[in-house]
Amino acid sequence: MEVKGFLAGAVKAGIKYENRLDLAMIFAQSPAVIAGVFTKNEIKAAPVIMGMKRLAFGRPVARALVVNSGNANACTGTQGLKDVVQTMQLAADALKIDSREVFVCSTGVIGAPMPMERIERAMPELVNSLRPDGFDAFSQAILTTDSHAKVSERMVQLTEKTGKILGIAKGAGMIGPVLGPPHATMLVFLLTDLALEPDFAQKALNQAADASFNRILVDGDTSTNDTVYLLASGALENTPISETLAEAAAFQEALSQVCEELALMIVKDGEGAGMAVTIQVEGCRTQEEAQIISRTIAQSPLVKTAFFGRDPNWGRVLAAAGRAGVALNPDTIQLFIDDIQIVKDGCGVGSEAELQAKGRMRLSEWTLRLNLGLGEAAHSVITCDLSVDYVKINADYRT
Amino acid sequence: MEVKGFLAGAVKAGIKYENRLDLAMIFAQSPAVIAGVFTKNEIKAAPVIMGMKRLAFGRPVARALVVNSGNANACTGTQGLKDVVQTMQLAADALKIDSREVFVCSTGVIGAPMPMERIERAMPELVNSLRPDGFDAFSQAILTTDSHAKVSERMVQLTEKTGKILGIAKGAGMIGPVLGPPHATMLVFLLTDLALEPDFAQKALNQAADASFNRILVDGDTSTNDTVYLLASGALENTPISETLAEAAAFQEALSQVCEELALMIVKDGEGAGMAVTIQVEGCRTQEEAQIISRTIAQSPLVKTAFFGRDPNWGRVLAAAGRAGVALNPDTIQLFIDDIQIVKDGCGVGSEAELQAKGRMRLSEWTLRLNLGLGEAAHSVITCDLSVDYVKINADYRT
Numbered sequence: 001m002e003v004k005g006f007l008a009g010a011v012k013a014g015i016k017y018e019n020r021l022d023l024a025m026i027f028a029q030s031p032a033v034i035a036g037v038f039t040k041n042e043i044k045a046a047p048v049i050m051g052m053k054r055l056a057f058g059r060p061v062a063r064a065l066v067v068n069s070g071n072a073n074a075c076t077g078t079q080g081l082k083d084v085v086q087t088m089q090l091a092a093d094a095l096k097i098d099s100r101e102v103f104v105c106s107t108g109v110i111g112a113p114m115p116m117e118r119i120e121r122a123m124p125e126l127v128n129s130l131r132p133d134g135f136d137a138f139s140q141a142i143l144t145t146d147s148h149a150k151v152s153e154r155m156v157q158l159t160e161k162t163g164k165i166l167g168i169a170k171g172a173g174m175i176g177p178v179l180g181p182p183h184a185t186m187l188v189f190l191l192t193d194l195a196l197e198p199d200f201a202q203k204a205l206n207q208a209a210d211a212s213f214n215r216i217l218v219d220g221d222t223s224t225n226d227t228v229y230l231l232a233s234g235a236l237e238n239t240p241i242s243e244t245l246a247e248a249a250a251f252q253e254a255l256s257q258v259c260e261e262l263a264l265m266i267v268k269d270g271e272g273a274g275m276a277v278t279i280q281v282e283g284c285r286t287q288e289e290a291q292i293i294s295r296t297i298a299q300s301p302l303v304k305t306a307f308f309g310r311d312p313n314w315g316r317v318l319a320a321a322g323r324a325g326v327a328l329n330p331d332t333i334q335l336f337i338d339d340i341q342i343v344k345d346g347c348g349v350g351s352e353a354e355l356q357a358k359g360r361m362r363l364s365e366w367t368l369r370l371n372l373g374l375g376e377a378a379h380s381v382i383t384c385d386l387s388v389d390y391v392k393i394n395a396d397y398r399t
Numbered sequence: 400m401e402v403k404g405f406l407a408g409a410v411k412a413g414i415k416y417e418n419r420l421d422l423a424m425i426f427a428q429s430p431a432v433i434a435g436v437f438t439k440n441e442i443k444a445a446p447v448i449m450g451m452k453r454l455a456f457g458r459p460v461a462r463a464l465v466v467n468s469g470n471a472n473a474c475t476g477t478q479g480l481k482d483v484v485q486t487m488q489l490a491a492d493a494l495k496i497d498s499r500e501v502f503v504c505s506t507g508v509i510g511a512p513m514p515m516e517r518i519e520r521a522m523p524e525l526v527n528s529l530r531p532d533g534f535d536a537f538s539q540a541i542l543t544t545d546s547h548a549k550v551s552e553r554m555v556q557l558t559e560k561t562g563k564i565l566g567i568a569k570g571a572g573m574i575g576p577v578l579g580p581p582h583a584t585m586l587v588f589l590l591t592d593l594a595l596e597p598d599f600a601q602k603a604l605n606q607a608a609d610a611s612f613n614r615i616l617v618d619g620d621t622s623t624n625d626t627v628y629l630l631a632s633g634a635l636e637n638t639p640i641s642e643t644l645a646e647a648a649a650f651q652e653a654l655s656q657v658c659e660e661l662a663l664m665i666v667k668d669g670e671g672a673g674m675a676v677t678i679q680v681e682g683c684r685t686q687e688e689a690q691i692i693s694r695t696i697a698q699s700p701l702v703k704t705a706f707f708g709r710d711p712n713w714g715r716v717l718a719a720a721g722r723a724g725v726a727l728n729p730d731t732i733q734l735f736i737d738d739i740q741i742v743k744d745g746c747g748v749g750s751e752a753e754l755q756a757k758g759r760m761r762l763s764e765w766t767l768r769l770n771l772g773l774g775e776a777a778h779s780v781i782t783c784d785l786s787v788d789y790v791k792i793n794a795d796y797r798t
Contacts, residue, residue, distance in 0.1 A: 043721030043729055075714055075729065077746040110714020111747040219700040221715070222722035301618040301700070301785070302793055309794030315474055315509020316620070322442030323621035330442055330474065347476040348510040386700070388794075391787045394701055395708030 001135045001151065003166045004193035005029050005233025009129030010141035013122035015115055016070030016108060021141035023122050024067045026189065027095065027130050031061035032231040033240075034103065035201040037209045039226035046073045046080030047104040048225060050088075054103070059198040062231055063101035066091050066126075067142050067187065068119070069170075070108040074224040083114040090120055094127040105227050107144055107170065107185040135168065142170045142187055145271050145393055152261040154254040156194060158247050163194035163236050165251075167258040171218070171266030185223035186213060188262060194251065195234030197242040204252050205230045212259035217383045218270035219390070220299040230255075267382045268364065272390030276365045277307060281321075282378035283334075283371040289326045290379035296324035297370070304386030312357040314343050321370060332373030338366050400534045400550065402565045403592035404428050404632025408528030409540035412521035414514055415469030415507060420540035422521050423466045425588065426494065426529050430460035431630040432639075433502065434600040436608045438625035445472045445479030446503040447624060449487075453502070458597040461630055462500035465490050465525075466541050466586065467518070468569075469507040473623040482513040489519055493526040504626050506543055506569065506584045534567060541569045541586055544670050544792055551660040553653040555593060557646050560635050562593035564650075566657040570617070570665030584622035585612060587661060593650065594633030596641040603651050604629045611658035616782045617669035618789070619698040629654075666781045667763065671789030675764045676706060680720075681777035682733075682770040688725045689778035695723040696769070703785030711756040713742050720769060731772030737765050 006028055013023035036055050038048050054060050066087055073080045084104050092099035106114075129137065139149035150170065156163040169188040190205070209228050234240065241247050267276045279298050284290035297303055300320035306313035314335050322328060335343035337357035342349050360366045405427055412422035435454050437447050453459050465486055472479045483503050491498035505513075528536065538548035549569065555562040568587040589604070608627050633639065640646050666675045678697050683689035696702055699719035705712035713734050721727060734742035736756040741748050759765045 041718060041721040042723075042725070042727040043717045072714070075717055075742070075745055075747065077730070077744070079746075110712075110718065111742075221699050221701045221719060224714075224718050224721065299698075300620050301789070302620045305790050305793035308790060311794070313509075315471070315623075318442045318474055319440060319509065319623050320620060322440040322623065324441075326441070328441040331476070343474070343510075345476070346474055347478075348474065386790060388787050388790050390700070391704050391707060391785060391790055394704035395710070395787075 001166065002132045003164055003191045003233065005032065005235030006191050007130040007132055008134035008138040009126060009131060010134070010137040011122050011126045011129055013068070013118045015068055015118060021137060022069045023119065023126055024138045024141035025091070025126050025130060026065040026138065026191065026231070028063050028231060028233050030233070031063060031101065032233045033196050033198050033201050034060055034062035035198065035205045035230045037205060037228045039223055041222045041224050043075065043224050045106060045225040046076055046084045047106050048227060049081065050084045051103055051227060061101060062103055063097045064091050064095055065103050065105065065189065065229060065231070067105040069142050069144050071106060071112050071114055072108045072110045072185065072225050073106040073114050074110040076111065076113060079113060083116055086116055087119055090123045094123045103229065105187050107142065107187055107225050110224060135166065139168045144170065144185070146170050147269050150262055150265040150269065152258045154258050156251050156254045158238055158250070161236050161238055163192060163238065165190060165192045165254050165258050167262050169262040169266055171269060185225040186266060187225070188213065188228040190228065190230040190255065190258060192232045193235045194232055195236065195238050195240040196232040197240045200242045200248060201230055201232055203243065204255055207252065208256040208259040211256060212263040215381045216263045216267045217295065217298040217381055218267060218273065264382060267384050270384040271393045272387035273384030274387060275307065275363070275385055276382055277384065278367040278380055278382050280367055280369040280378065280380040281372070282369065283373045283375060284377040285375040287377045287379055290377050293321050293324045293326055294379050294381045296320050298381045298383035301386055304383070307361065307385035308387045310358055310361040312337055312342055312354045312361060314348065317368065317370065318343070328372060329374065334371040334373065336369040337361065400565065401531045402563055402590045402632065404431065404634030405590050406529040406531055407533035407537040408525060408530060409533070409536035410521050410525045410528055412467070412517045414467055414517055420536060421468045422518065422525055423537045423540035424490070424525050424529060425464040425537065425590070425630070427462050427630060427632055429632070430462060430500065431632045432595050432597050432600050433459055433461035434597070434604045434629045436604060436627045438622055440621045440623050442474065442623050444505060444624040445475055445483045446505050447626060448480065449483045450502055450626060460500060461502055462496045463490050463494055464502050464504065464588065464628065464630070466504040468541055468543050470505060470511050470513055471507045471509045471584065471624050472505040472513050473509040475510065475512060478512060482515055485515055486518055489522045493522045502628065504586050506541065506586055506624050509623060534565065538567045543569065543584070545569050546668050549661055549664040549668065551657045553657050555650050555653045557637055557649070560637055562591060562635050562637065564589060564591045564653050564657050566661050568661040568665055570668060584624040585665060586624070587612065587627040589627065589629040589654065589657060591631045592634045593631055594635065594637050594639040595631040596639045599641045599647060600629055600631055602642065603654055606651065607655040607658040610655060611662040614780045615662045615666045616694065616697040616780055617666060617672065663781060666783050669783040670792045671786035672783030673786060674706065674762070674784055675781055676783065677766040677779055677781050679766055679768040679777065679779040680771070681768065682772045682774060683776040684774040686776045686778055689776050692720050692723045692725055693778050693780045695719050697780045697782035700785055703782070706760065706784035707786045709757055709760040711736055711741055711753045711760060713747065716767065716769065717742070727771060728773065733770040733772065735768040736760065
């Protein structure tokens with residue numbers, strides 16, 4: 001797991017727990033193009049505020065990303081912002097670079113002050129840990145309630161060269177990303193050895209994130225910290241890819257695939273999740289209506305507990321659709337679990353179909369398809385069940 | 400527990416389970432004025448469709464209410480509507496009244512056909528069970544996952560006479576009423592021995608329901624069956640109360656109190672609920688913004704699991720407020736648990752305050768007060784925690 005032009009590393013800084021990797025770094029050996037999308041939550045963590053500000057002005061380059069788990073640095077006021085600036089400076093000093101080339105991400109508990117002395121103390125060792133194959137340690141260090149690291153790789157075939165995209169993500173809870181364009185505390189880092197034009201990098205990221213991270217929902221609780229960064233080292237020395245190049249499509253496709261794969265991994269490893277369910281809502285008048293209905297179903301506690309019970313309780317699905325604020329005609333509603341129809345024209349098909357559907361619900365991935373029979377528009381989101389473990393994890397989180 | 404002019408009763412009809420009261424009736428000894436509010440869910444149960452249609456035309460009178468638990472008669476198509484008509488006719492025949500004077504309510508599983516032969520078989524015994532003190536049996540028969548019956552009574556002092564309002568409710572799950580005006584499968588029956596003008600009855604009910612049932616949220620899953628009926632027998636032979644009479648205010652106040660008391664009971668007995676939390680959002684620009692934010696907080700799985708863990712995890716509250724789609728200023732946010740301030744100007748007050756707050760969260764009723772510092776508008780809703788038991792109850796519901 002390497003990407004030309006980048007080094008990575010991680011250390012145990014003791015930010016929240018002893019003896020686990022919790023401070024990580026990615027280092028670009030020469031200035032990398034950076035693009036980003038961030039949470040749309042009105043309450044934004046300090047590193048998100050800083051990152052957005054940096055990307056809003058000019059075309060920044062990045063030399064380093066510093067990421068910590070255990071503390072979100074959210075709702076920490078001006079001190080939180082100062083702590084981000086100090087982290088940037090600490091990293092810049094240790095790496096002998098400009099602090100404006102450092103980007104910071106945090107995930108963990110909201111409202112606790114950043115233990116800056118621990119970050120300061122750990123910085124030399126962190127820089128020392130950087131190596132081409134340091135991404136394993138990096139992907140471990142950024143986790144919180146995740147049960148495992150999430151990594152996806154794709155090759156991008158150009159005319160003469162083969163580029164690579166490496167994606168590393170963390171997810172688990174507070175997942176209902178609405179990034180700007182997309183969203184989760186989802187942190188995602190996308191690295192490529194290809195050279196990209198900055199504008200193209202941002203557009204490609206917007207498009208990939210919108211079709212992936214913006215379509216997953218664990219609990220619908222959009223995080224204060226959701227961030228996706230794309231860094232392009234250009235180590236492959238290709239002509240920087242812009243929208244007008246034929247290679248743009250190949251890059252976009254590979255980037256979208258990496259994002260979709262990571263998004264699915266995040267749902268499957270959602271807090272307490274036992275399955276990933278695609279909620280496909282079709283036959284709507286507009287795409288917006290399809291989106292509202294699919295998100296309402298994906299957030300319904302009654303629907304999600306029925307998933308947990310492997311109960312094809314379609315009445316709850318119809319009731320959730322019915323409260324989404326969209327005018328419906330009950331008589332034209334069809335509902336399927338994978339290819340098994342369980343509702344026909346608004347009424348249940350019967351217990352035999354439901355028994356078959358129950359079998360599908362025991363799989364780790366399946367699709368709930370709702371056709372409203374009102375038009376041609378469609379939208380889908382991926383969600384998980386609401387389990388006893390989700391409640392236990394989140395009742396105990398800070399204790 | 401009696402109200403002049405009304406009889407009540409209940410029987411074991413075996414609609415879903417053997418050997419429990421599940422079919423109930425209220426009988427008005429002479430025609431009663433009726434008013435109603437119904438779920439705003441687009442997917443409405445057959446008895447709701449019928450009830451709305453009846454109240455939309457003219458000023459109906461009611462002689463009988465038939466209520467069953469165990470089957471919601473929702474998503475049952477034209478057969479469901481036929482079954483309501485048949486139930487009306489069965490009751491009318493047994494009571495020797497006009498079937499247009501019979502109203503029907505159902506609660507229970509969605510999508511199962513009504514076992515009409517059982518209702519037909521039980522009808523003579525149901526009519527036979529009617530008596531002035533039959534409201535105990537009635538209040539038991541309408542329950543589903545409720546742990547106990549919910550009853551509230553108030554006296555209404557008129558110049559010369561003292562009237563009475565008796566309220567009987569069921570709640571538990573699928574509670575996020577949005578009735579028209581208000582909403583839950585919440586069923587509420589309000590009976591008074593006073594005479595009311597029909598228009599006043601409907602307006603008084605709208606107002607009382609809006610300030611009570613429309614402000615509670617167990618899971619936010621607005622039911623297909625939520626119904627509140629107000630019946631006035633007029634047995635007290637007072638001049639029918641209209642808006643212009645001085646007595647209107649006294650009646651409105653008593654009715655509102657009954658509704659508020661029942662609404663609180665519904666939350667406290669919500670599926671798996673261990674507490675009732677008032678989410679008071681103030682300092683907003685508009686009442687609509689206060690409403691959106693209070694409902695978003697009340698539906699946040701992360702906030703509600705923190706309640707369950709008695710964890711004053713205020714970061715989750717701020718994050719939920721921040722994703723409500725309303726522009727916020729983090730620096731002017733104050734948060735209190737009862738009178739204990741835990742967030743000042745967007746930052747945590749500290750662990751001592753949180754420890755105190757934790758103590759309050761162990762009570763069965765407490766208030767979360769969020770002041771956004773943006774204006775003067777406010778709104779409150781009452782919700783409960785999201786517990787392990789909620790998940791267990793709803794994962795197993797149909798099995």
